[in-house]
Amino acid sequence: MTDNGSQQQATPQSFLIADCGHVNTTVALFDVAVDSYHLIARATVGTTAEPPWNDITLGVRQAIHRLTAVSGRPLLDRKENLIKPARANGSGVDHFAFSTSAAAPLQTILIGLSDDVSLSSARRALDNVYTNEIDKFDLSDDRDEKEMVKAFLKLKPDLIFITGGTDGGAEKRLLTLIKSANLGINVLRSIKTPHLVFAGNKELRERVQHIIGSKVKLIVTDNVRPELNHENLDDAIKTVSALYTEQLSTLAGIDTLKKWSDLAPLLTAQAFAISSDYFASLNGGTVVGIDLGSHSVTLLVADPDLHDLTINADMGSGYAAKVLAVSTVQDITRWLPYEIKEAAVRDYIYNKSLHPRIIPATEAELLLEQAFAREMMRHVVNDTTKQWLQSDDGRLPPFQLLLVRGRMLTNAPRTGQALLMLLDALQPTGIFAVALDTYGVLSALGTLATLDPLAAVQTLENGVLQNLGWVVVPVGKGQPDQIVLNVTLNAGSDSKIEVEVAYGTIEIIPLEPNRKTEVLLTPARRFDIGLGQGVAKKISIQSSSVGLLIDARGRPLTLPDDDEERQSLIRDWIRDVGG
Amino acid sequence: MWVDKVKQYTHSTAVQAAAMIRVERMLPSKGKVIARTGQAISPAQIIARTPERGNFRALPVAKALGISLKSFKKHLLVKKGDRIKEGMPLLRVKGFRTREYTSPLDGRLYDINNGRLIVQYRTGWIEVRAIVAGKVVSRTPERGVTIELSGSRIEGVWSTQREAFGNLKVLSHKGSMPLAPFQLNDDLADHIIATGRLTDIKPLEMAADIGIRGLIAGSITADLTSIVKRLPYAVIITDGIGHQPMAEPILQLLQNADTQLTSLLGQQPRPEIIIASSDGGVVTATHTPPPAIAEAGQIVRVLQAPYYGKTGKIIKIYDKIQRMPIGIMAYGAAVQLEDEQIVFVPYANLDAIIG
Numbered sequence: 001m002t003d004n005g006s007q008q009q010a011t012p013q014s015f016l017i018a019d020c021g022h023v024n025t026t027v028a029l030f031d032v033a034v035d036s037y038h039l040i041a042r043a044t045v046g047t048t049a050e051p052p053w054n055d056i057t058l059g060v061r062q063a064i065h066r067l068t069a070v071s072g073r074p075l076l077d078r079k080e081n082l083i084k085p086a087r088a089n090g091s092g093v094d095h096f097a098f099s100t101s102a103a104a105p106l107q108t109i110l111i112g113l114s115d116d117v118s119l120s121s122a123r124r125a126l127d128n129v130y131t132n133e134i135d136k137f138d139l140s141d142d143r144d145e146k147e148m149v150k151a152f153l154k155l156k157p158d159l160i161f162i163t164g165g166t167d168g169g170a171e172k173r174l175l176t177l178i179k180s181a182n183l184g185i186n187v188l189r190s191i192k193t194p195h196l197v198f199a200g201n202k203e204l205r206e207r208v209q210h211i212i213g214s215k216v217k218l219i220v221t222d223n224v225r226p227e228l229n230h231e232n233l234d235d236a237i238k239t240v241s242a243l244y245t246e247q248l249s250t251l252a253g254i255d256t257l258k259k260w261s262d263l264a265p266l267l268t269a270q271a272f273a274i275s276s277d278y279f280a281s282l283n284g285g286t287v288v289g290i291d292l293g294s295h296s297v298t299l300l301v302a303d304p305d306l307h308d309l310t311i312n313a314d315m316g317s318g319y320a321a322k323v324l325a326v327s328t329v330q331d332i333t334r335w336l337p338y339e340i341k342e343a344a345v346r347d348y349i350y351n352k353s354l355h356p357r358i359i360p361a362t363e364a365e366l367l368l369e370q371a372f373a374r375e376m377m378r379h380v381v382n383d384t385t386k387q388w389l390q391s392d393d394g395r396l397p398p399f400q401l402l403l404v405r406g407r408m409l410t411n412a413p414r415t416g417q418a419l420l421m422l423l424d425a426l427q428p429t430g431i432f433a434v435a436l437d438t439y440g441v442l443s444a445l446g447t448l449a450t451l452d453p454l455a456a457v458q459t460l461e462n463g464v465l466q467n468l469g470w471v472v473v474p475v476g477k478g479q480p481d482q483i484v485l486n487v488t489l490n491a492g493s494d495s496k497i498e499v500e501v502a503y504g505t506i507e508i509i510p511l512e513p514n515r516k517t518e519v520l521l522t523p524a525r526r527f528d529i530g531l532g533q534g535v536a537k538k539i540s541i542q543s544s545s546v547g548l549l550i551d552a553r554g555r556p557l558t559l560p561d562d563d564e565e566r567q568s569l570i571r572d573w574i575r576d577v578g579g
Numbered sequence: 580m581w582v583d584k585v586k587q588y589t590h591s592t593a594v595q596a597a598a599m600i601r602v603e604r605m606l607p608s609k610g611k612v613i614a615r616t617g618q619a620i621s622p623a624q625i626i627a628r629t630p631e632r633g634n635f636r637a638l639p640v641a642k643a644l645g646i647s648l649k650s651f652k653k654h655l656l657v658k659k660g661d662r663i664k665e666g667m668p669l670l671r672v673k674g675f676r677t678r679e680y681t682s683p684l685d686g687r688l689y690d691i692n693n694g695r696l697i698v699q700y701r702t703g704w705i706e707v708r709a710i711v712a713g714k715v716v717s718r719t720p721e722r723g724v725t726i727e728l729s730g731s732r733i734e735g736v737w738s739t740q741r742e743a744f745g746n747l748k749v750l751s752h753k754g755s756m757p758l759a760p761f762q763l764n765d766d767l768a769d770h771i772i773a774t775g776r777l778t779d780i781k782p783l784e785m786a787a788d789i790g791i792r793g794l795i796a797g798s799i800t801a802d803l804t805s806i807v808k809r810l811p812y813a814v815i816i817t818d819g820i821g822h823q824p825m826a827e828p829i830l831q832l833l834q835n836a837d838t839q840l841t842s843l844l845g846q847q848p849r850p851e852i853i854i855a856s857s858d859g860g861v862v863t864a865t866h867t868p869p870p871a872i873a874e875a876g877q878i879v880r881v882l883q884a885p886y887y888g889k890t891g892k893i894i895k896i897y898d899k900i901q902r903m904p905i906g907i908m909a910y911g912a913a914v915q916l917e918d919e920q921i922v923f924v925p926y927a928n929l930d931a932i933i934g
Contacts, residue, residue: 183697343802346801354819355736366907
């Protein structure tokens with residue numbers, strides 16, 4: 001491993017990084033080519049952690065073989081073991097590491113004083129790890145001790161996360177709650193011993209330990225809410241991440257990957273967050289990342305200094321049935337340009353959950369999958385903005401770059417479809433670029449950054465993403481056909497192109513390939529593109545797959561109630577972004 | 580030279596005729612195993628049992644007698660693990676006026692917690708029946724047994740989490756036929772019935788009134804999934820949720836096994852249908868087949884429209900990623916369907932039928 005450029009030049013190292021999701025496994029090879037690090041090749045195959053395969057290494061080896069077929073570089077020996085370090089004949093690789101989200105999320109019961117203070121902080125910490133809140137107890141809960149025990153026995157949690165009380169604050173009510181929880185834990189022990197974490201008032205640690213006794217290991221972390229107006233989540237995140245890493249040992253074959261690896265396994269979402277941090281630092285701005293995985297949806301906001309991460313491990317593009325718990329069938333079908341029976345939607349979604357790997361093979365199925373994907377992302381954004389920003393409008397903060405992962409988005413037949421799904425679900429505002437992780441390597445890059453930051457930076461600078469385009473979203477109240485934005489493009493020499501964008505429409509302006517274009521954006525008097533009402537901005541943008549997209553449909557996006565009218569509008573939008 | 584090493588693993592479903600099958604029957608928690616190794620076993624036989632352990636009651640003894648948490652332990656008359664009887668004194672505080680706390684129930688003292696006695700009481704037994712007919716080939720102490728039998732095995736995709744056994748009656752000659760009231764009569768009582776699709780609640784309720792023990796179908800609509808969970812018989816679905824027909828190889832195997840003893844194991848992560856061979860049969864496969872690799876000749880069923888539910892044979896593996904008609908790029912294979920049509924199907928939408 002190297003940590004500076006001079007050593008790098010002396011002994012260039014090669015890196016093989018795997019990311020094992022629930023459904024797909026991607027393996028990427030990074031090496032020096034023409035003086036700097038590049039993504040040399042990558043391969044994606046199905047994950048084989050679950051029955052009928054029961055061996056996560058089958059998929060990883062399969063992907064490595066595919067990588068060898070593409071690159072011509074042998075990486076496995078005759079016994080199917082990784083050749084490490086690299087040999088003089090060009091075979092093998094110097095370093096291997098992996099990230100994963102393939103283990104089941106930690107089923108978690110939260111205990112704390114109040115839902116909107118201590119439990120809220122606990123959730124923000126747990127959102128950073130693959131956890132699933134299955135129940136919570138606070139002072140407003142009217143269930144008695146007996147019902148608490150029943151809930152413990154029924155739900156059999158993997159993790160009980162106790163928080164509450166500022167440091168040096170109220171004691172008695174929290175201790176009473178913990179005594180009741182301890183009864184549940186003791187009874188639960190006859191079936192299963194859960195992890196027990198205390199992340200509350202630090203003055204109470206000894207007394208909590210005394211109540212819990214020695215039968216269950218109490219893991220103590222820093223108080224997630226040491227003061228009413230201050231959160232401290234890092235220690236709790238680190239602790240729960242370690243517990244999830246322990247959970248990984250339930251994956252058959254993981255020991256082989258650990259033996260190959262130079263690092264302890266990273267969580268896929270956390271590796272994605274690391275690479276997003278790099279983008280935020282390189283661009284000096286705010287980056288929003290979304291990963292629509294098969295079994296989870298990850299949303300993050302990264303600034304050069306910090307990031308907020310939310311993993312919703314309760315649903316995903318494959319594990320789709322849970323979307324019906326947060327959205328009605330009508331919520332889903334409102335995004336469709338065609339009529340469909342409610343029962344048919346439920347059939348499709350339930351069946352998809354039985355076979356999470358399947359991919360749509362007809363246009364109608366594709367649009368239906370994209371419709372419920374919108375609802376999943378919308379739900380996560382609404383939930384997250386409430387948590388992070390205490391805001392009910394579901395509005396993300398302004399950002400400069402949107403990073404997009406997840407095969408339903410990156411493997412959409414037409415890139416405009418992915419862009420439209422994102423605009424409908426996230427309803428962003430302002431001016432920003434969109435980049436697709438088409439090769440599925442952003443988590444691998446995060447892992448690479450942990451091994452060798454310089455290699456990660458060079459690879460990023462050499463380009464691993466598909467630049468989808470630039471988006472401008474003017475915000476304000478308007479009438480149909482009212483001009484809300486004037487766009488002036490400098491098309492080279494002395495020629496200029498001027499485009500007027502009307503309220504309620506989507507406009508795509510193609511850009512000349514392989515050159516930068518100067519664009520002047522002038523919003524109407526009562527419209528804002530992120531700088532204030534009516535304030536214009538000049539930007540210089542690189543050519544991209546879609547070009548410059550102006551979303552002048554308004555925020556929040558409203559759809560007509562009339563079915564025919566709405567379906568016609570959705571058809572228009574799909575056509576506008578390229579079909 | 581490396582291309583031929585790129586194996587493509589596909590999802591698979593075991594549809595095994597005349598196989599040697601092993602079925603594990605285990606208790607959810609430690610208990611007593613009744614069946615012996617070598618013993619011939621019938622489906623109704625109980626092979627292991629354990630007391631139901633899920634019931635606990637917290638007795639607030641310290642609070643009831645008004646004694647402090649620090650001192651209450653010295654007054655205890657019982658210790659952890661002791662069996663206790665209703666009316667038995669559990670705690671006695673001697674003094675001018677001796678006070679006692681007597682047990683309100685029978686049970687076992689599970690724990691002592693903050694001035695409370697946690698009593699575990701029994702409401703019944705958890706009993707594991709064999710469900711299949713065969714011979715016990717191994718015992719796992721305190722947990723259960725492995726039973727071996729010759730017969731057929733079909734993996735399902737969804738179940739109501741129930742188990743049942745009975746003689747099989749196949750009601751449909753086509754995998755696409757929905758269960759209809761006219762197919763049901765009192766002769767089906769205690770049987771396992773098999774049909775193409777479940778689309779209507781009425782015949783499902785009639786089947787409950789008749790007293791069938793179990794039902795096998797190719798598909799069930801999403802709206803019926805919660806309803807059938809409330810019905811008193813076991814249901815295993817072999818193909819999917821919606822209106823898919825039962826795959827032809829599964830239907831054929833069930834038709835060939837009509838009237839034979841059939842077991843529905845619906846409590847496993849992947850539900851299974853086990854059909855005991857009536858004559859011992861010729862065994863052609865043993866135990867569980869290995870995971871399938873997509874290769875020419877492999878029998879598959881298609882899991883997605885427009886060929887959903889159709890079976891066929893892989894005739895070509897594509898080394899390079901292909902563009903599907905709707906534009907998605909995917910690795911896959913050329914499959915010759917039953918009607919001779921040759922279509923490209925991504926691996927993600929294929930399910931290998933392995934026997």
